[in-house]
Amino acid sequence: QEQLVESGGGPVQAGDSLTLSCASSIRLLGWHAMGWFRQAPGKEREFVGTITYPNSNTYYSDSVNGRFTISRVNAKTVALQMNSLRPEDTGIYFCAVDTSPPMSRDPQEYKSWGQGTQVTVSS
Numbered sequence: 001q002e003q004l005v006e007s008g009g010g011p012v013q014a015g016d017s018l019t020l021s022c023a024s025s026i027r028l029l030g031w032h033a034m035g036w037f038r039q040a041p042g043k044e045r046e047f048v049g050t051i052t053y054p055n056s057n058t059y060y061s062d063s064v065n066g067r068f069t070i071s072r073v074n075a076k077t078v079a080l081q082m083n084s085l086r087p088e089d090t091g092i093y094f095c096a097v098d099t100s101p102p103m104s105r106d107p108q109e110y111k112s113w114g115q116g117t118q119v120t121v122s123s
Contacts, residue, residue: 002026002112004095009117012085020080020117022095027075028053033098034078035110036070038119040091047105048093051078059103064089085121092116 008020022034035050049060051070058070069081078095096110104110 002028002097004097004112004114006093006095006114006117009093009119011120011122014086014121014123016085016121017081017083018085018119019082020093020119021073022078022080022114024076024097028097028099030099031101033101033103034070035096035098035107036080036093037096037107037110038089038091038093039116040088043091045094045107047107049080050098050103050105052103057103059105061105082119085119087121087123090119090121092118 003025005023012018033050033052036048037045038048039045047061048064049070051058067084071079073079094113094116096113098110
């Protein structure tokens with residue numbers, strides 16, 4: 001079974017950019033969606049965006065659409081480029097995989113969650 005590892009988080013200022021990576025231990029074959037989620041203290045985990053395979057279709061939450069971009073770095077790594085960061089973007093960012101189409105924004109449809117990487121945006 002695949003294992004996912006997130007990296008690239010850290011403290012930044014509002015307006016800065018940051019790129020997170022999600023690396024899979026294996027190359028995933030067949031349709032799947034690699035999703036990004038985040039969780040702020042005291043809040044539920046929320047959908048950020050996802051990229052499908054093999055078509056690389058991307059979907060984003062309204063709160064990040066136009067500021068965040070998900071892309072495939074290689075066969076086992078997906079990146080989340082975050083621009084114009086805001087304090088409300090602060091949280092732990094997780095990646096996970098959904099292997100059952102169609103694309104979903106529901107975290108319960110995803111599996112193999114990574115340990116997360118902390119992003120802190122200060123004003």
